Amino acid sequence: VRLDLVAVLRRSGDRSLGGGGRARRVLVVAQVALCLAVLAGAAVVARSYRSLATLEAGFDPQGVVAARLSLRYGSFPTVAERGAFFERLREGIEALPGVEAAGLVLLRPLSDPIGWEYTFTVEGQTPEQQETNPYANYEAVSAGYFETLGVPLVAGRLFDAAERTPDRHVVVVSRGMAERYWPGGDAVGRRLKFGRPDDERPWYEVVGVVGDVRYRAWDDVRFDVYVPMEHWNFPRMDLVVRGAGGTAPAAVDLQRVLHGLDSGLALSEAVPLARAVDDALAGPRFAALAVAGLGLVALLLTAVGLGGLLAAWVGGLERELGVRLALGAERRDLGALVARQSGLLVGLGLLAGLALALLAFRALQGLVYGVGPLDPVSLATAALLLAAASAAGTAAPLRRALRADPLSVLRSE
Secondary structure, three states: OOOOOOHHHHHHHHHOOOOOHHHHHHHHHHHHHHHHHHHHHHHHHHHHHHHHHHHOOOOOOOOEEEEEEEEOOOOOOHHHHHHHHHHHHHHHOOOOOEEEEEEEEOOOOOOOOOOOOOOEEEEEOOOOHHHOOOEEEEEEEEEOOOHHHOEEEEEOOOOHHHHOOOOOOOEEEEHHHHHHOOOOOOOOOOEEEOOOOOOOOOOEEEEEEEEOOOOOOOOOOOOEEEEEOOOOOOEEEEEEEEHHHHOOOOOHHHHHHHHHOOOOOEEEEEEEHHHHHHHHHHHHHHHHHHHHHHHHHHHHHHHHHHHEEEEHHHHHOHHHHHHHHHHOOOOHHHHHHHHHHHHHHHHHHHHHHHHHHHHHHHHHHHHHHOOOOOOOOHHHHHHHHHHHHHHHHHHHHHEEEEEEOOHHHHOOO
């Protein structure tokens, strides 16, 4: 009761404004918190898709068509007979006009999340060390396979003709496997075998290292081990053919060569590898677009709703601001005070939204690629967008309130 009211009101920056409704302030905080979690989640998914889209496939898909060939049961019962038939097919297709190269493989890249997996032992490993080895992706390949897909040779060499016989035990491994088990570019000449250390299986010499290829899924790179198709093959193999000039050859031409060898066989699942790559990214791309759309809607709704809530809150202070102006308070000081009040509400919402965003990140962790459990870029982007929306929502009603005629306000009082 002893306070000098005029002096207190003039020092408007020293005290917080009251009024405006507690419910409105709570709604501002809650809306900011929820929108931050949604926007941060959308940013994480969008960054995850960007990380996936910039990955290297490990091969050149342009101008390559792939198809699946399944032999009739019992028609080529031995590995040697199947290998000879596949090689005749490959040579016949390579002789077609407009074909640059052709090859066969157990399972082409990005064809199926399930494939041929084998345990392996690197020479010199103890049984305990071998237990930590992951399963290797096993691929039997024909001559011309690496050239057809454009898989780069990193070290050593590819299989030569003399090694495509069952009595020569040689393998080509992927770069990731070589770096893991023989760092320093020392993989060529080393040995491994399929199975465990005590298994009675032959040792295979590493003759070359090639680039990593995404066989199972776009976000899944494994240790690849290649053996010559003449060592082992399967009645179902995948054919890959590269056309000259970047144009994929027509499947009907490939089918014609196959009919010339066996009229009872047919190619299936013919697809350009460029489309296979696009299909592998279709799911993440759809998720990114859907969640980004949800984030955009959330931002628009929050901008409108937050603007309305802040406008109503500042509008509730209009009379008090007018009285303070009439008693000598500076408009600049009052504007700064209201801005601090608004910033405090938004700041509390951002802190609460940070906790929600961390929970959202944890829920999304198994669904995103290349983004950590706490993504500062996504959080900062969402926070800046919300800060801009809150500033836009506060500016107009605050400007209107500070332009009020103090005398009119006093008369109304």
